Amino acid sequence: MWIILTYDINEKRVDKIRKISLQYLIRIQNSVFIGDIGWASLRILKERLKKEIVESEDSIQFFILRDEKLVKRIKLGVSYEFSNII
Amino acid sequence: MWIILTYDINEKRVDKIRKISLQYLIRIQNSVFIGDIGWASLRILKERLKKEIVESEDSIQFFILRDEKLVKRIKLGVSYEFSNII
Numbered sequence: 258m259w260i261i262l263t264y265d266i267n268e269k270r271v272d273k274i275r276k277i278s279l280q281y282l283i284r285i286q287n288s289v290f291i292g293d294i295g296w297a298s299l300r301i302l303k304e305r306l307k308k309e310i311v312e313s314e315d316s317i318q319f320f321i322l323r324d325e326k327l328v329k330r331i332k333l334g335v336s337y338e339f340s341n342i343i
Numbered sequence: 344m345w346i347i348l349t350y351d352i353n354e355k356r357v358d359k360i361r362k363i364s365l366q367y368l369i370r371i372q373n374s375v376f377i378g379d380i381g382w383a384s385l386r387i388l389k390e391r392l393k394k395e396i397v398e399s400e401d402s403i404q405f406f407i408l409r410d411e412k413l414v415k416r417i418k419l420g421v422s423y424e425f426s427n428i429i
Contacts, residue, residue, distance in 0.1 A: 261406060263349060263375045265421070286402055288374065289349045303417065310420050316372055317419040320347060320406075327413050331389065333403040334396050335351075 259325040260299065262290040265316040270309060274317075277305050285336075293325070345411040346385065348376040351402040356395060360403075363391050371422075379411070 262282055266274045271288075278284070281302045282292035294302070299321070306317055322328055348368055352360045357374075364370070367388045368378035380388070385407070392403055408414055 312420045316421040319417040321415040329407040331405040334398045335402040
C-alpha cells in the first residue's frame, strides 16, 4: 500500500528517526515521507520507530492508503524528493 | 473531499501560513493539517498560501482524497488535534 508518514520529534532523537524512515520511504519535506510499503515492512517500521521515540514528547502519524492512485498531490514552492540518501 | 496539508516554511513566514491554514483545516502536528474541504475552499486556500510563500524557499504539499474513509490513520506518541484555535 501507499503511506504518508509525518513526525514531530525532539531534536535529540530526530536524526535517528529520520534515518530509520529513510530505509523504508522517500523524504519529501523535513518531516514528511511517502512511499509504497507492504504490511510486514510497515509493521517493522512502526515497531522500530516506537522503540526510539518518547511517547509523551514525540509524535508520529501514518496515513495509509490502499493505492497511490487514490490520492491527488499538489505541490507549491520547492519540491525535492530525496531518494534514500541519508 | 478530505485533505492533508504539510509544509516547510521559513520561520519569517510560518506564522502567517499557519494562521491561514487554521482557517480551513485542523492542525495535528507542527506543520501538518487535515480536514474536509470543498473544491472552492481548497482553491482559495491554495491561492492565499501561494501569495505568502517564497517559492524558491518554502514548500507546501496537499494530499487530496475523495473521502476520509480511504485512509487509515495510525498515531504513535503525542496526539493533539487543535480545533481552529490560533
